[in-house]
Amino acid sequence: MGQQHGKQVLFSQVKIDDAFWSPRIAVNRQVTLAHEYEMCRTTGRLDAFKLHWEPGTEPVPHIFWDSDVAKWVEAASYALAAHPDPELEQRLDDVTALIASAQQADGYLNTHFTAVEPDKRFTNLRDWHELYCAGHLIEAGVAHAEATGKRTLLDAVCRYADLLARVFGTGEGQIPGYPGHEEIELALVKLYRATGQRRYLELSRYFIDQRGRQPHYYDLESARRGEKARGDYSYCQAHLPVRQQESVTGHAVRAMYLYSGMADIARETDDQTLAAACERLWNHLTGKQMYVTGGIGASRSNEGFLDDYDLPDDTAYCETCAGIGLIFWAQRMLQLGCDRRYADVLERALYNNVLAGSSLDGRRFFYDNPLAAYGTKKDSQGRLTQTTRYYQRSEWFGCACCPPNYARLLSSLGGYVYSVYGGNRAAVHLYVGGEATLTIGCGQVTIRQQTRYPWDGQIAIRVSPEKPAAFQLALRIPGWCQSFRLQVNGQDVSDAPETNGYRLIERTWNEGDQVVLALELPVRRVFAHPSVRACQNKVAIQRGPIVYCAEQADHSDPVRHLYLPEDAALQASFDADLLGGVVTITGTARAALPGEALYGPAPLTKPCPIRLIPYYVWNNRQPGEMRVWLPIAP
Numbered sequence: 332m333g334q335q336h337g338k339q340v341l342f343s344q345v346k347i348d349d350a351f352w353s354p355r356i357a358v359n360r361q362v363t364l365a366h367e368y369e370m371c372r373t374t375g376r377l378d379a380f381k382l383h384w385e386p387g388t389e390p391v392p393h394i395f396w397d398s399d400v401a402k403w404v405e406a407a408s409y410a411l412a413a414h415p416d417p418e419l420e421q422r423l424d425d426v427t428a429l430i431a432s433a434q435q436a437d438g439y440l441n442t443h444f445t446a447v448e449p450d451k452r453f454t455n456l457r458d459w460h461e462l463y464c465a466g467h468l469i470e471a472g473v474a475h476a477e478a479t480g481k482r483t484l485l486d487a488v489c490r491y492a493d494l495l496a497r498v499f500g501t502g503e504g505q506i507p508g509y510p511g512h513e514e515i516e517l518a519l520v521k522l523y524r525a526t527g528q529r530r531y532l533e534l535s536r537y538f539i540d541q542r543g544r545q546p547h548y549y550d551l552e553s554a555r556r557g558e559k560a561r562g563d564y565s566y567c568q569a570h571l572p573v574r575q576q577e578s579v580t581g582h583a584v585r586a587m588y589l590y591s592g593m594a595d596i597a598r599e600t601d602d603q604t605l606a607a608a609c610e611r612l613w614n615h616l617t618g619k620q621m622y623v624t625g626g627i628g629a630s631r632s633n634e635g636f637l638d639d640y641d642l643p644d645d646t647a648y649c650e651t652c653a654g655i656g657l658i659f660w661a662q663r664m665l666q667l668g669c670d671r672r673y674a675d676v677l678e679r680a681l682y683n684n685v686l687a688g689s690s691l692d693g694r695r696f697f698y699d700n701p702l703a704a705y706g707t708k709k710d711s712q713g714r715l716t717q718t719t720r721y722y723q724r725s726e727w728f729g730c731a732c733c734p735p736n737y738a739r740l741l742s743s744l745g746g747y748v749y750s751v752y753g754g755n756r757a758a759v760h761l762y763v764g765g766e767a768t769l770t771i772g773c774g775q776v777t778i779r780q781q782t783r784y785p786w787d788g789q790i791a792i793r794v795s796p797e798k799p800a801a802f803q804l805a806l807r808i809p810g811w812c813q814s815f816r817l818q819v820n821g822q823d824v825s826d827a828p829e830t831n832g833y834r835l836i837e838r839t840w841n842e843g844d845q846v847v848l849a850l851e852l853p854v855r856r857v858f859a860h861p862s863v864r865a866c867q868n869k870v871a872i873q874r875g876p877i878v879y880c881a882e883q884a885d886h887s888d889p890v891r892h893l894y895l896p897e898d899a900a901l902q903a904s905f906d907a908d909l910l911g912g913v914v915t916i917t918g919t920a921r922a923a924l925p926g927e928a929l930y931g932p933a934p935l936t937k938p939c940p941i942r943l944i945p946y947y948v949w950n951n952r953q954p955g956e957m958r959v960w961l962p963i964a965p
Contacts, residue, residue, distance in 0.1 A: 336598055337666040337750035337758065340769055343412050343477060345745030349764035350783050352744060354911065355686075359741040360410040362693035367403050367734055368422065370727045376400050377426065379442040380433040392442045395460040395730070398514075400430065401467035402735035404484070405474040409742030412478035420479070427475055427484040430468070434487050438494035440468060453498065454556065457511040457549045457567065462538075465491060466515030466588075473518075473525045474739075485525070492522055496534045501541075508548045509538045511567045513585050516592025517659070520599060536596050539589075539605075543572045566633060574608045578615045582635040583628030583648075584732075587656025594663035606667055613664060616657075617676055623857060623871050623959065624687075624878050624946055625680030626700050628653045640862035644702035644960050651688035651697055651733040654680045655740050662747055665760060669752055671832025674760040675810045677747065681761075682785060682876045686947035688737045691911050695724035696734045697950075702880075703958040704950075705891065724950060749778070758805040758833060762790045762848075771802045776840070785875045786905055786914045788815075788850030794840050802840065805833040806848055811873065814851040820844060850875070854901045854916055859960075869960040870895055872916055872943055874903055879916055879943035883955025888922035888939050890956035894964035895920050895941070909944070910951055916943040921964045933965050 347353060371377050376399055379392035407423050410416075434440045441461055444452050453461060465488075472488035475481065495515075501507050519535035522528070541548070549569065550560040564570045566581040568589050579586050590612055597605040619639040621627050626649025629637045634650055661677035664670075688697050704722045727734065748761045749769060757769050757776065762784040769776050775797050782790040794804065808815055810832065817825045817834060827834045836846065852875045859866035872879040872895075881890050901918040909915065920941035923934040949957045 335668065335752040335756070336601075337669060337752045339662065339666060339746060340749040340751060340767060341477075342409055342743040342746035344769065345748055345765060345767040346413070347745050347763060347765040349780075351785065352763055356413075356741055356744065358691070358693040359406075359689075359738055360414060360416075363689065363734070363738050363741075364403070364407050364410060364419070366694050366726075367406075367738060370731065370734075371400055371403055374727070374731075377429065379446070380429045382433055382442065382446045384446040392447055394443045395464060395732070397440075397442055397464040398460070398467040399731050399735055400426065401464070401471040402732075402739050404430070404471040405467075406735055406738035406742045408471070408474040408478035409739065413742070413745075423475065423479070424481070424483075427471075427481070430471075431483050431487040434490065438490035440487060440491045441465070453506060453508070455552065456506075456508045457552060457564075460510075460512050462495075462510035462515045463512040465495065466510075466518035469515070469518035469522050473521045474743075476525065488522065489526065489528075492519065492531055492534065496530050499534065500537060507541060508552065509542050509569070511549075511569075511585075512582075513538075513568070513589040513592065517588060517595055517663075520592065520595040523599075532596075532599060535592060536600065539573055539593055539596055542589075543569045543575075566635070574604050576608060577611055578639075579612055579620055579636055582633060583653035584634065584650060584656050586635070587627075587653060587660050591656065591659045591663050594660060594667055598663070598666050609664065609667070613660075613673075617672070621657075621676070622647060622649055622684070622702060623679075623859070623873075624649065624683035624700070624702060625657065625676060626654055626684040626702075627657055631699065640860060640864070642859075642863050643865045644958065645704065647699070647701045647703075649684055649700040649702075651685060651700060652736050654684035654688070654700070655736050658685065658740065658747070665750055665758075669750065669756075669758050669805060669831060669833060671807050671810060674807050675832075678761060678809065678876045679878075681747075683878045683946050685737065685740065687949065688733060690724050691948065691951050695726055696728075696737065697722070697724050698728055698730075698733050702946075702960065703956075705956050722950070723954065752805075756803040756805055756835075758807070759792070760807055771796075772800060774798060774800055776800065776802070784850075785852075785877050788812075788852045788875065790848045790850070792846040792848070794844045794846065795842050796840050799839055799841050801838070803835050803837045804840075804846065805830075805835050806846070807833050809850065809876065811855065811876065812850045813853075816847075816849040818847045852903075854903050866960050868963050870963055871960050872901065874914065874916065877914070878946045878959060880946045880949055880957050880959045881941060881943055881961060882949050882952070882957045884952045885942040885944065886939070890958055892923040892925070893920050893939070893941060893958075893961060894923065894936060895961040896964040899941075899964075910948040913945050913948060917941065920961075936964065 375390040376396045469488045472484040476485035499506050516535045516538050519531045523532040553560045568586050594609050628635045628648045631648045657680045658677050661673045664673040687700050748763050750758045762782050764780050764782050766779045777795040779793040827836050855873045857871040857873050883890050899918045901916050903914050903916050905914050919938050921936035922939040923936050
């Protein structure tokens with residue numbers, strides 16, 4: 332099973348009707364998209380496409396502004412496909428026409444390098460973001476065409492991609508370069524799939540194959556600019572040809588986009604050496620560089636990776652975009668082979684790191700997602716007496732990549748739930764209520780899920796082929812699940828064959844066949860590898876895919892003083908009135924009683940109640956401390 336390539340079931344084939352996800356998707360559609368549009372408008376990002384900028388005026392169109400607008404178009408397109416909205420459709424028509432109007436006669440499309448520095452096109456691929464922006468414009472064009480059938484933006488990005496195919500390559504007069512900030516690689520594969528034009532696939536493969544080769548293009552480019560070469564290009568994953576890379580390095584978002592493109596090319600061209608490189612990099616990332624929340628990229632200084640097992644909690648960067656990039660890569664690894672290792676990581680990042688990226692009201696966002704935060708201290712009159720490290724969501728950012736990235740992921744969530752392998756196997760990767768129409772073999776099959784996952788492990792799946800059909804249904808048994816029951820039409824099939832973490836049910840399916848999967852969801856204590864220094868003698872709490880944290884709003888004692896005894900009994904219960912409805916975990920912890928001395932014997936402790944909430948909903952109430960990893964009581 333692991334060797335069969337899969338085909339993603341597109342977002343447009345899945346209608347989500349889910350107690351957990353539908354409210355979040357609705358907020359994203361009704362609130363977040365409007366908020367982000369207004370931010371793009373008021374900050375000048377939209378007007379930049381009018382190309383009216385003049386020297387000495389503000390704001391100056393930035394080198395990556397185009398990508399923010401493009402991601403908004405992509406998110407809005409997905410939302411429109413799921414929920415027709417005349418007002419949103421008109422807004423999309425206006426924005427896509429505005430973007431297309433900025434295209435130059437030769438196909439070039441970039442606001443900064445058209446209006447601000449037209450003489451510097453493609454002169455600094457290492458540091459500037461032309462090809463990154465091009466990739467996001469391409470993705471937006473494909474999504475808009477798929478959602479609306481309109482080709483305004485798709486035709487424009489095809490002309491732009493045709494220009495890039497003429498400009499870049501190893502032929503005479505071409506530029507033998509590639510982007511410092513990857514993204515276009517995966518976008519070109521999407522364009523190939525949407526148009527059938529193989530030159531777009533070949534251009535993507537060129538960018539991947541050329542990366543890191545000697546003589547190094549960035550050295551040559553630096554010399555042409557009269558600059559000294561940097562020498563080490565691990566920051567942008569160009570230190571070696573991609574097939575020789577053994578470990579994840581550098582900027583985490585760049586890395587995820589590159590590896591996503593590599594997996595795409597490996598699948599489309601059946602390139603086993605590229606697939607093997609993806610597997611090596613995957614194992615290194617998930618075995619030595621990933622947080623329990625699915626966050627990646629520990630360091631703020633490079634927005635990326637530190638040494639192996641160097642995963643500090645309070646200074647963790649864990650950029651929202653990096654978590655989204657990990658989801659992109661995991662999805663593509665699933666198309667290389669149906670293995671729950673990939674889906675487990677996808678689920679972990681989705682329900683924890685990425686979902687924390689937006690407030691519940693859809694108007695504020697995290698750029699980075701630490702696993703511990705220390706807030707404000709006030710006296711009895713409410714006056715601020717001390718300020719320590721504190722993280723809080725923001726309405727927008729100067730570098731605003733994360734909010735529209737979050738919006739496009741939520742809008743397209745249906746595309747991550749299912750895959751079809753070998754034409755005769757339907758795999759369920761995520762347990763999300765709703766209905767999907769899959770093409771299996773020669774016919775169509777409707778699959779409908781009903782569940783209260785992740786709060787409840789009961790999943791009912793109704794299988795309805797258009798006519799009786801023999802095929803396999805593969806259901807992921809999450810790696811965190813130690814016990815489950817599986818039934819078909821009331822008959823126990825829990826001993827169904829297992830391959831790579833999926834249970835395979837093979838039979839002739841008829842209209843209305845009912846599958847019930849019951850996953851046990853106990854409260855689990857999770858411990859880090861002993862080499863993770865920041866987590867020694869600490870424990871994290873997880874239930875199902877949800878990682879929990881202690882937040883100051885639920886405690887009278889400072890969160891930093893809490894210890895969790897090894898034998899503390901923990902109970903899970905659903906609270907419909909808290910933070911949109913969540914399962915909380917309660918029990919008795921111990922709180923340290925600090926003495927006067929800075930150093931001394933072990934502190935005295937007292938019993939105290941503890942209530943843990945899902946990590947993704949922290950910072951939606953009053954400011955305060957938070958931590959995921961809790962010290963074990965001495």
